[in-house]
Amino acid sequence: MLSQQVLEALKHAGIEKLSRLQEEAAKRVLEGRNLLIIAPTGSGKTEAAITPILQRMVEERPEGIALVYITPLRALNRDMLRRLKAIAEELGFKIAVRHGDTSQSERSKQSRKPPHILVTTPETLQILFLGKNLRNALKNVRYVVVDEVHELADSERGIQLSVALERLRELARFQTIGLSATVSNPKRIAAFLGRNVEVIEGGEEKLYQYEVVKPEVCEEDSKLAEELFVDAEIAAQLRLIREIAEKHTSALIFVNTRQTAEALGLKLKKLLSVEVHHGSLSKEARIESENRFARGDLKALICTSSMELGIDIGHVDVVIQYNSPRQVSRLIQRVGRSGHKAGKVSKGCIIASSFDEILESWVIVKRAEEGLIEDETMHVMSLDTLANQIAAIALEYGRIRAEKVYSIIRRAYPYRGLSYEKFVEICEFLADGNVIAFDGEEIAPLRKTRRYFYDNISMIPDEKHYRVVDITTGKTIGVLDESFLSTFSGEVFAMKGELWRVVSVDDVVKVEPVAKEGDIPSWAGEEIPVPYEVAQDVGLLRLWIANMLRNEGREETIKALMEKFRTNRAACLEVFDVIEEHIKNFEVSSDRHITIESSGGVAIINACFGHRVNEALGRIVAMLLSARRGSNVAVEIDPYRIKLSPARAEEVKEVLLSIDSDAVEWLAERALIDTKLLQWKVINAARKFGYLSKDADLSRMNLRNLVLRLKDTPIYSEAVREIFVERFDVERVKEIVSKLGSEIGISVYGSLSPISLVPRQQAFDLLMPSKPTEAILAVFRRRLDEEFCILHCLNCGCTIRERVGSIDEVRCIRCGSKLVACVNARRSIEEFKKEELFRIANLVMSYGKKAVYAMNTHGVGAENAARILARFYPSERDFFLELLEAEKRYIRTRKFWD
Structure with a gap:
């Protein structure tokens, strides 16, 4: 099928022969078919698509852009460029990458002389339609490859891309080829790409090797805990990560949030040559880390989903997942980064230390081995994306009939059910806001249209x-x-x-x-939700373990679990300690049974339904309880618990059983009113519709009034629709409430069970020890002694800077007065009001050096210091323990930890 010229170019890139998958794909591509190629990571999907396309391009010798290669990540763009450049240039084709990081000079060059192959992102593809030269170049496109299509299909970025592909079909006739890792619904992903898309599944069977480990604390960890100022358990995790990385050529360390990446990086850099990689780092920082890692200068790279997709970093021979990956698809994708070549084993080790994390990891590993991947939640009929694309098409054409715009958009799979009436409603709403001109028949751009389009080109929710x-x-x-x-x-x-x-x-x-302790920044929209199917299996496994422990005893159960889940004894014991204690007095909450428990004004529903079900159900119950009580009931959720306060177990049961399944959707929407979640979604939708500018100062707005004002508009409808797709699983809540008390059992208790009380690990745990040892207290005190403080005499105004540890008696060196205020040198004296300085000076005069230590503890101000100092402490140790607890409370309650 391939010419000698193409075969030689492949050899030049290190490809000696095609695999069965690549041969099958080549045959169908050369026949002109649209394809979705589904195969495990590392099985050569890219080459399967590109090789036959290059063969056709060699035969056709095209002008302008013949191939558009679309990827969801900028890092993936850079990687594609590296991989494809060798083959393309050998065949005489120019290749270029274009995305948000591309320089202006490079963009101008591409506009003047478009490359034959353009590697880009969904967002940047939008811009290509608007440049005169580039739009003309797009008329030559014969092939479009969408890489990692599963990553795009379940987001609004994917909807934007699906419409962009239909717009491109207005300019050119091209073959579409999608590349995807294993997905649960291949037909739906194929339909997302366009019409008549055939599915090829294959590739050599990918071998995965998983293990779930809880590190056992050893003597070395206690010493390490002191050095790193963490708990011995955290030290054990860091030591194990180092040991695994050092036994391999190089490792990727995946975490679930950017906060955890930064916290882990801060500690791990003291043990290992490692860098942090995530989407909030600059292009330069990311590229530098990728290059250093690729050269072997780094032993490991700590990353979020920024390195999850098909980046070819072939020397990685192990993946470490820190805590549960939350989803089966994530685990497969991430572990597939190791042994990233056909025939090689992909090795993954999940380090999990808490009850939930271990059970969840066991379940995810088992589901991965059985090929049970969770369903993709696809956005359908997204109204803000629709608005975005109407404006984009108006800019592209200048003036165009509304029916023509409607026909282009309706061809896209996510809008197949769009009625003309709804389309006109959105056009009228945009016209009312002067985003476009619309006279009922034609759509045209206005002065505001271009600015609106560029401000909202990304469908990822934006904040400044x-x-x-x-x-x-x-x-x-x-x-x-x-x-x-x-x-x-x-x-x-x-x-x-x-x-x-x-x-x-x-x-x-x-x-x-700087070299001292600091805070971890927050970045919005981070936590990966645990799916319903995974949470249900965790419930089933809890019950299975409880029954095994009752009937077979500890040792037999440990043996069975170690064999079934490739885990270690310490992980089993962590789970057993909770379940053994739990079954003494409580039923086990499982896939078919919930428990409702309360104590001290707090009620907890133990429900193994996952994030989206528990969030919807929790908010409905909290709203109904608030209405009954006449006062606000707070709600917190995780995939296995709904915590309500104040509340009692019996009243929670009554409320749950009173919910009518037909009313769930209305109740869920009603429960959103006055929530920060709805306000944030309305703000984002308002920006995407051009109702609010990107730079609007939110601090000057009454957000509640804004939501109410927009209640009957497409903006509000879109905000609710997004929440129902991303955060609430309303359909499953309907199903669950209809089965409560019959197919789903309920037990009520007047105390909280061990399963209710187990916490999940957070990034915070990496920063501060939860159980301070003598050594950790000594480290804390040494740190306070090293702090610089300012001593300010309120009698003569003399101000000096001094280390806390070098202060013996607090007295003014100029006038001898004892009325001296002490504040941490991180702040200046000018920041304090005179009354506050007098208050601090009185504390220093009354309590001496203890007050100096208190005022130099992070987060302890004059008021907090007065409370701490007024207490009686049996020993100096108890005093410093209280200061450490005060600092931990301060960090824990900071808003960005929410």
Whole structure:
């Protein structure tokens, strides 16, 4: 099928022969068919698509852009460029990458002389339609490859892409080829790509090797805990990560949130040559980490989903997943990064230490081995994406009939059910906001249209970002979200696994490197939701373990679990300790049984239904309880618990049994009114519709009034629709409430069970020890002694800077007065009101050096210090323990930890 020229180019890139999958794909592509190629990671899907396309291009010798290669991640773009460049250039084709990181000079060059192959993202594809030269170049497109299509299909980015493909079909006739890892519903993914798309599943069977490990604490860990200022259990996890990485060539360490990546990086950098990689770091920082890792300069890379997709980093021979990966698809994708070649074993080790994390990891490993991947939740009829695309098409054509726009959009799979009436309603709403001109028959752009389009080109919910610049090098290291800066009251934070002191905040945040404790920034929309199917299996496994422990005893159960889940004894014992204690007095909450427990005004529904069901159900129950009580009932959820306060178990049961399944959708929407979740979604939808500008100052708005004002508009409808897709599983809640008390059993208790009380690990746990040892208290005290403070005499105004540890008696060196205020040198005296300085000086005069220590503890102000100092402490140890607890409380309750 392939010419000698193409075969030689493949050899030049290190490909000696095609696999069976690649041969089958080549045959069908050369026949002109549209394809979805589904195969495990590392099985050569890229080459399966590209090889026959290059053969056709060699025969056709096209002008302009013949192949558009679309990927969801910028890092993946860079990787594709590296991989394809060798083959393409050998055949005489120009290849270029274009995305948000591409320089202006490179963009201009591409516009003047378009490449034959363009590697891009869904967002950047939108822009290509608007440039005169590039739009003309798109008329030559004969092939479109969409890589990692499963990653796009379940998001609004995917909807935007599906419409863009239909717009491209207006300009050119092309073959579509989608590349995907294993998915649960191949037909739906194929339909998403376009019409008449055939599915090929195959590739050599990918071998995966998983294990789930809870590190056992050894003597070395206690010493390490002191050095790193963490719990011995956390030290054991860090030691195990180091040991695994050192036994292999190189490792990817996956975490679920950027906060955890930064916290882990901060500690692990003291043990291992490692860097942090995530989407909020700058392009330069990400590329530098990728290159250092590819060269072998780093032993490991700590990453989030930023390195999850098909980036060819072939020397990785182990993946470490820190805590449960939450989803089967994530585990397969992430572990597949190791042994990223056909025939090689992909090795993955999940390090899990808590009850939920271990059970969840066991279940996910088992489901992965059985090929049970969770369903993709696909966005359908997204109204803000529809608005975005109407404006984009208006800009592209200048003036166009509304019916024509409707026919283009309706061809896209997510809009196959769009009525003309709904389409016209959105056009009229946009026209009312002067986003477009619409006279009932034609659509045209206005002055505002272009600005609106560029402001909203990304369908990822946006908030204001601030660039972070290192003043010592002038380099941009990343971005901070508006929400972090608005709540950050310190001056030191972590980014790129390093600590930085804020020098100034303006349009950019200027920082300098520093070596001391700091805060971890927050980034919105982070936590990966645990699916219903996984949570149900966790419930089933809880019950199975409880029955095994009752009937077979500990040793037999350990043996069975170690064999079944390739786990270690310590992980089994962590789970057993909770379940053995639990079954003494409580039923086990499982896939078919919930328990409702209460104590001290707190009620917990133990329900193994996953994040989306528990969030919808929890908010409905909290709303109904609030209505009954006449006062607000707070709700917190995780995949296995709904916590309500104040509440009693019996009243929670009554409320649950009173819910009519037919009313669930209305109740779920009603429960959203006045929530931050709905307000945030309405703000984002309002921006996407052009109702609010991107730079609108939210602090000056009454957000509740904004929501109420937009109640009967497409903006509000879109906000609710998004929540129902991403956060609430309304259909399953309907099903569950109809089965409560019959197929789903309920037990009620007047106390909280061991399963209710087990916590999940957070990034915070990596930063501060939960059970301080003598050694950790000594480290804490040494840190306080090293702090600089300012001593300010309120009698003569003399001000000096001194280390806390060098202060014996607090007295003014100029006038001898004891009326001296002590504040941490991170703040200046000018920041304090006179009354507060007098209050601090009185505390120092009354309590001496103890007051100096209190005022130099993070998060302890004059009021908090007065409370701490007024207590009686049997020993000095107890005093420092209280200061450490105060600092931990401060960090825990900071808004960005929410």
